[in-house]
Amino acid sequence: MSEPSWQDLGPAEAFRSAALQQVTIGRLRLAVSFRDGEFGAVHGACSHAGGPLGEGTLEGDYVVCPWHHWKYHRLTGLGEPGYEDDAVPRYPVRVVEGRLEVDIANGTKRSRKPHDPHPLARRVERAPGPPRVLGISTTNMEAGYPRYSTSEALLEHALGFAAASLGAEQRMLRLRDLEFRACEGFYSKSAHACTWPCSITQMDPDDQLDRVYEAVVHWADVVLVATPIRWGNASALYYRMIERFNCIQNQVTIANRVLIKNKVAAFIITGGQDNVQAVAGHLLGFFGEIGFHFPQFPYVAHSRGWTAEDMENNVRFVRESAELREGAEQLAARAVDEALLLLDHQDAAHRFSRGGRKAHHMAADPTPVPAAPPGTPPPR
Numbered sequence: 475m476s477e478p479s480w481q482d483l484g485p486a487e488a489f490r491s492a493a494l495q496q497v498t499i500g501r502l503r504l505a506v507s508f509r510d511g512e513f514g515a516v517h518g519a520c521s522h523a524g525g526p527l528g529e530g531t532l533e534g535d536y537v538v539c540p541w542h543h544w545k546y547h548r549l550t551g552l553g554e555p556g557y558e559d560d561a562v563p564r565y566p567v568r569v570v571e572g573r574l575e576v577d578i579a580n581g582t583k584r585s586r587k588p589h590d591p592h593p594l595a596r597r598v599e600r601a602p603g604p605p606r607v608l609g610i611s612t613t614n615m616e617a618g619y620p621r622y623s624t625s626e627a628l629l630e631h632a633l634g635f636a637a638a639s640l641g642a643e644q645r646m647l648r649l650r651d652l653e654f655r656a657c658e659g660f661y662s663k664s665a666h667a668c669t670w671p672c673s674i675t676q677m678d679p680d681d682q683l684d685r686v687y688e689a690v691v692h693w694a695d696v697v698l699v700a701t702p703i704r705w706g707n708a709s710a711l712y713y714r715m716i717e718r719f720n721c722i723q724n725q726v727t728i729a730n731r732v733l734i735k736n737k738v739a740a741f742i743i744t745g746g747q748d749n750v751q752a753v754a755g756h757l758l759g760f761f762g763e764i765g766f767h768f769p770q771f772p773y774v775a776h777s778r779g780w781t782a783e784d785m786e787n788n789v790r791f792v793r794e795s796a797e798l799r800e801g802a803e804q805l806a807a808r809a810v811d812e813a814l815l816l817l818d819h820q821d822a823a824h825r826f827s828r829g830g831r832k833a834h835h836m837a838a839d840p841t842p843v844p845a846a847p848p849g850t851p852p853p854r
């Protein structure tokens with residue numbers, strides 16, 4: 475035990491009025507609690523990703539982190555039952571002449587149970603092989619009663635063409651087949667509360683957006699996104715997916731870590747009413763922001779116009795349109811060509827780099843993945 479260093483926090487009465495408060499002494503953050511007539515003080519930074527524990531809530535004697543809900547005993551600092559090894563320091567407290575004091579020299583040790591990193595947290599490295607084309611269909615429909623989707627049909631055609639005529643590997647993901655939660659706004663708590671992999675992905679093993687992350691970040695060279703037009707916008711499932719992509723973009727902002735490199739996106743947009751360009755504008759803006767490149771003429775689209783309500787004819791038109799199928803083929807070809815150019819460029823940069831010059835900007839993901847990245851909460 476060290477020589478005590480008692481610090482005055484203020485009138486004890488002020489700490490009796492709130493169950494939990496965050497206070498700072500110099501650079502030390504503390505979560506000070508009061509319950510059943512007893513004060514407690516634990517470190518104010520969560521062992522997971524540094525969430526402000528004093529801004530969380532008290533559940534019985536456990537302080538609940540406001541970011542991803544890890545829990546620590548307010549008097550011992552130990553993690554909740556089963557996770558005692560995930561502990562934050564706790565500090566002695568006392569009341570002297572009506573003032574609350576904390577001994578900051580005698581905090582216990584912080585500990586963190588080793589957690590296996592989430593598989594998605596691995597370094598992004600392109601495995602050798604032919605170009606890889608991922609199709610994402612954002613169309614919704616009842617699984618037991620499927621209908622014809624014009625955008626999905628063109629996407630299937632483009633993927634078939636990429637495999638048969640471009641020598642590409644192809645993979646299709648239909649968002650309607652996946653169970654995944656909507657973004658819950660971790661970013662709105664703090665940029666650092668939004669983690670890669672996504673906080674929801676790490677906490678909820680039943681959430682299936684990990685399949686999309688895996689394919690988009692680790693597998694694909696080309697991502698073809700197909701969407702219907704819904705009230706002048708892309709589909710609701712599309713927006714549900716890209717809200718969850720915030721964690722990809724946020725890595726650039728908070729960690730200077732670019733997860734999407736040398737990848738190409740292109741789009742298929744169909745609908746009964748107009749607004750193709752508004753939908754395309756959004757798709758281009760979003761995918762550009764997270765780091766994708768685009769081929770020349772990066773989308774194929776079809777709509778019937780504002781006054782056309784004859785959807786049967788619309789479907790028949792797309793179904794029978796050789797021009798649209800050819801457009802989807804050319805889109806896939808342009809996207810794969812662009813991806814190959816980028817990959818060649820990357821290889822050339824690596825060769826150049828081996829020759830003694832640096833080419834940081836072309837490396838796939840130069841950020842080393844820490845052995846135990848901060849975002850690895852076990853499901854709780």
Ligand code: FES
Pocket residue numbers: 520521522523524525539540541542543544851
């Ligand atoms: S930072 Fe506290 S639970 Fe994630």
